[in-house]
Amino acid sequence: MFEKTLIPVAYGERPEEVRKVGTILKSLGAGSVCLYHVNEPGSFFRGADLSWLTLLAEALEETGLAVEVKTGEGHIASAIAETALLEGVDGIYMKAKRRWHIETMLLGSVSRDLLRLADVPVFVHKVRPRLPDDGAEPDHSDLAVLYATDLDEASARPLPYVMEFRGAWCHVLHVRGRMADPLAERVRREAVDEQLNAVAEELRPYFGRVTAEQRIGNPAAQVLHVSDRIEADVVVLGRKSPAFLSAPMGDTAERIVTGSSASIFLVPQPGSRNAS
Amino acid sequence: MLREYLRREAVFLLSAGIILFFIGFGAVRPDLLDSASSAVHAAILDNFSWLYLISAFFFLAFALALGLSRYGTIKLGYDAERPQYGFFGWVAMLFAAGMGIGLLFWGVSEPLVHFLQPPPFIDAASPDAAAFAMRYAFFHWGIHPWAIYTIVSLSIAYFSFRRGMPALISSCFYPVLGERIYGAAGNVVDVLAVFATVFGTATSLGFGALQIHSGLTHLYGLSSAISVTIGIILIATALFMASAILGVEKGVQVLSKLNIVLATVLLVLVLALGSAPYVLNVFTSTLGGYINNIIDLSFQSYPFAGFEWSRDWTVFYWAWWISWSPFVGLFIARISRGRTIREFVLTVLTVPTLFTFVWFAIFGGSALHLELEEGANLAAVAGEDVSLALFAFLEHYPFAGLLSLAAIFLLIVFFITSADSATVVLGSLTSGGGLVVPNYKKVVWGLSLSAVAIVLLVTGGLSSLQVMAITAAFPFMLVMIGLCYTLAIGLSQEKVPE
Numbered sequence: 001m002f003e004k005t006l007i008p009v010a011y012g013e014r015p016e017e018v019r020k021v022g023t024i025l026k027s028l029g030a031g032s033v034c035l036y037h038v039n040e041p042g043s044f045f046r047g048a049d050l051s052w053l054t055l056l057a058e059a060l061e062e063t064g065l066a067v068e069v070k071t072g073e074g075h076i077a078s079a080i081a082e083t084a085l086l087e088g089v090d091g092i093y094m095k096a097k098r099r100w101h102i103e104t105m106l107l108g109s110v111s112r113d114l115l116r117l118a119d120v121p122v123f124v125h126k127v128r129p130r131l132p133d134d135g136a137e138p139d140h141s142d143l144a145v146l147y148a149t150d151l152d153e154a155s156a157r158p159l160p161y162v163m164e165f166r167g168a169w170c171h172v173l174h175v176r177g178r179m180a181d182p183l184a185e186r187v188r189r190e191a192v193d194e195q196l197n198a199v200a201e202e203l204r205p206y207f208g209r210v211t212a213e214q215r216i217g218n219p220a221a222q223v224l225h226v227s228d229r230i231e232a233d234v235v236v237l238g239r240k241s242p243a244f245l246s247a248p249m250g251d252t253a254e255r256i257v258t259g260s261s262a263s264i265f266l267v268p269q270p271g272s273r274n275a276s
Numbered sequence: 277m278l279r280e281y282l283r284r285e286a287v288f289l290l291s292a293g294i295i296l297f298f299i300g301f302g303a304v305r306p307d308l309l310d311s312a313s314s315a316v317h318a319a320i321l322d323n324f325s326w327l328y329l330i331s332a333f334f335f336l337a338f339a340l341a342l343g344l345s346r347y348g349t350i351k352l353g354y355d356a357e358r359p360q361y362g363f364f365g366w367v368a369m370l371f372a373a374g375m376g377i378g379l380l381f382w383g384v385s386e387p388l389v390h391f392l393q394p395p396p397f398i399d400a401a402s403p404d405a406a407a408f409a410m411r412y413a414f415f416h417w418g419i420h421p422w423a424i425y426t427i428v429s430l431s432i433a434y435f436s437f438r439r440g441m442p443a444l445i446s447s448c449f450y451p452v453l454g455e456r457i458y459g460a461a462g463n464v465v466d467v468l469a470v471f472a473t474v475f476g477t478a479t480s481l482g483f484g485a486l487q488i489h490s491g492l493t494h495l496y497g498l499s500s501a502i503s504v505t506i507g508i509i510l511i512a513t514a515l516f517m518a519s520a521i522l523g524v525e526k527g528v529q530v531l532s533k534l535n536i537v538l539a540t541v542l543l544v545l546v547l548a549l550g551s552a553p554y555v556l557n558v559f560t561s562t563l564g565g566y567i568n569n570i571i572d573l574s575f576q577s578y579p580f581a582g583f584e585w586s587r588d589w590t591v592f593y594w595a596w597w598i599s600w601s602p603f604v605g606l607f608i609a610r611i612s613r614g615r616t617i618r619e620f621v622l623t624v625l626t627v628p629t630l631f632t633f634v635w636f637a638i639f640g641g642s643a644l645h646l647e648l649e650e651g652a653n654l655a656a657v658a659g660e661d662v663s664l665a666l667f668a669f670l671e672h673y674p675f676a677g678l679l680s681l682a683a684i685f686l687l688i689v690f691f692i693t694s695a696d697s698a699t700v701v702l703g704s705l706t707s708g709g710g711l712v713v714p715n716y717k718k719v720v721w722g723l724s725l726s727a728v729a730i731v732l733l734v735t736g737g738l739s740s741l742q743v744m745a746i747t748a749a750f751p752f753m754l755v756m757i758g759l760c761y762t763l764a765i766g767l768s769q770e771k772v773p774e
Contacts, residue, residue: 177451178450178454178765180439180451180765181439181450182441182450182455184439184769185454216454
């Protein structure tokens with residue numbers, strides 16, 4: 001899933017943190033890493049000494065990964081998304097920075113922009129899963145994965161990635177609107193249960209326990225609620241073209257990234273970047 | 277057992293309890309009721325009069341958007357269902373729904389009062405004031421009221437005929453509330469609908485009683501004491517209660533049809549005996565002005581000059597229509613089963629509206645003709661007592677006594693048929709949407725309607741009626757905004773070709 005991974009880094013990253021990232025990526029099957037730094041136009045550090053990047057690369061190499069270093073310029077998220085495509089990476093890994101919600105709402109964040117722009121899967125590492133301080137590989141046997149699916153064709157795309165996570169528990173969640181009458185609601189509920197069970201069956205060989213649930217309500221709010229309830233380590237979801245009205249609040253994926261303590265693994269829909 | 281009864285009859289017990297408390301409070305402390313309702317009314321108007329304007333326009337835009345969109349082809353019923361009534365029968369019933377006490381009460385008096393008391397930026401009793409008066413009469417009685425009714429009736433018709441749910445306002449909230457429509461949340465929605473219907477109808481009955489009284493005083497020199505108005509309400513109550521309880525629906529239907537014929541005859545007579553070309557010019561130019569200015573009229577609250585005027589008239593009307601909407605909405609829904617949304621929206625928005633325009637052009641236009649061209653002193657009479665304007669106006673026609681008597685008869689029958697229908701609708705709303713309503717509920721609602729009208733008339737007369745219509749409509753306006761949302765959800769789940 002992460003055979004070749006792009007890791008965007010900024011000045012000030014600590015080598016020991018990057019080493020931990022290397023460990024987790026290795027545990028997820030990564031073989032090589034592209035360490036990528038974007039110089040913002042007009043930045044104070046533009047053209048400055050980039051030896052810190054070499055230090056980070058060395059720290060990563062210690063974990064057994066092949067590392068190449070690249071730099072770029074321009075709007076950070078756009079440059080990352082573009083380089084990911086050009087380099088043919090399998091995914092982008094980024095550690096979320098703590099920001100105030102209002103700050104994110106007003107100014108946006110690189111991770112939010114990247115979720116919108118990237119054409120390859122993005123892993124946004126948040127509070128969970130916690131990385132072991134001793135540099136050991138994270139324990140897959142404790143991993144709780146929340147797979148949020150729309151149950152349509154596009155939403156099946158993240159399924160192979162969910163399987164790759166393996167772990168202790170996979171909870172499959174489908175959030176939908178309520179049907180307009182009780183009969184239609186019952187029919188829909190039964191149909192969704194059937195589809196969820198089919199998905200759960202596919203995932204069963206890869207997880208110790210697989211459960212499924214359907215909920216009614218706002219997708220972002222429900223995913224966040226369930227993620228907190230089951231203390232998920234990773235939330236896996238597909239990205240769809242956002243609706244026009246979602247623009248002020250951000251689309252579902254962006255809102256989940258902003259509000260979640262669990263890491264987010266977002267699989268974009270092919271061609272959805274242009275639509276968004 | 278008791279628990280089950282309380283659960284089943286929660287809407288009836290709760291709404292009847294609130295209304296009875298209101299009546300008791302009004303009977304014991306009318307002064308306190310007046311000050312309390314005035315305070316609530318002032319708070320609503322001071323803070324939310326803009327919301328009434330925006331909501332009414334939104335309802336119109338929403339209804340038109342549905343009618344003209346791809347959802348317009350969806351049937352209010354199952355796909356293979358045919359309309360229960362033929363097109364002309366249906367249109368005639370819509371016609372009838374647009375008729376009532378209000379048209380008789382305001383047909384002459386509203387244009388005259390606007391003419392005499394326009395907002396401060398227009399010279400009173402000027403030709404400009406006349407054009408303004410007619411345009412606003414068209415506006416207040418035009419497409420907006422029918423858009424308001426359309427939202428409620430479309431929601432009820434869609435959720436009950438196509439989705440198989442009970443004909444209740446709460447049923448329309450299933451996409452949002454789910455099973456909670458059968459619990460407290462759904463009960464609150466239905467109680468608000470009952471509350472709005474009681475006060476909306478009581479306002480009309482109050483207007484009707486006042487005008488019948490004025491007519492009788494004008495013709496026969498009856499005392500103008502409030503006790504006579506109360507007596508008129510009591511007699512009319514006995515009549516409509518007897519009709520509702522004894523189940524003489526057929527008789528009421530015959531009476532109702534007779535009334536429509538009589539009203540149309542009155543309309544034609546006034547046109548024929550007055551200045552028809554003048555009236556037709558008023559109709560044409562006012563229609564042009566109305567169409568040309570509909571956006572401005574819809575949002576105009578005259579915040580810099582004339583805000584009071586806008587609150588007293590436009591906001592009052594929008595509130596009144598909203599409070600009538602569960603009643604009229606339910607009626608229109610019942611007769612529209614099998615129609616497509618497009619057919620429904622376009623017909624409901626045009627047919628009754630056009631009829632109302634004709635009514636106002638003939639009565640209002642003729643009154644302004646008498647005022648401006650023949651020196652009649654009608655505006656002053658209307659300014660003094662709006663309920664008297666119609667009879668003062670008919671004085672200027674041949675067979676004035678007969679015409680006035682016909683008008684009083686029309687008012688009495690409209691009073692009886694409206695109250696009778698309202699009693700049945702209220703009974704249905706508080707009986708889970710069923711058509712079979714127990715007699716004790718009919719008695720409770722019939723008496724409640726009349727008692728509320730009496731209490732309001734005793735408390736503060738015409739202004740009290742208006743105050744309560746606005747107050748009761750406010751929460752239901754919010755319910756109506758919710759209806760638009762749930763209807764959109766329901767329709768979005770339909771498989772309609774792009």
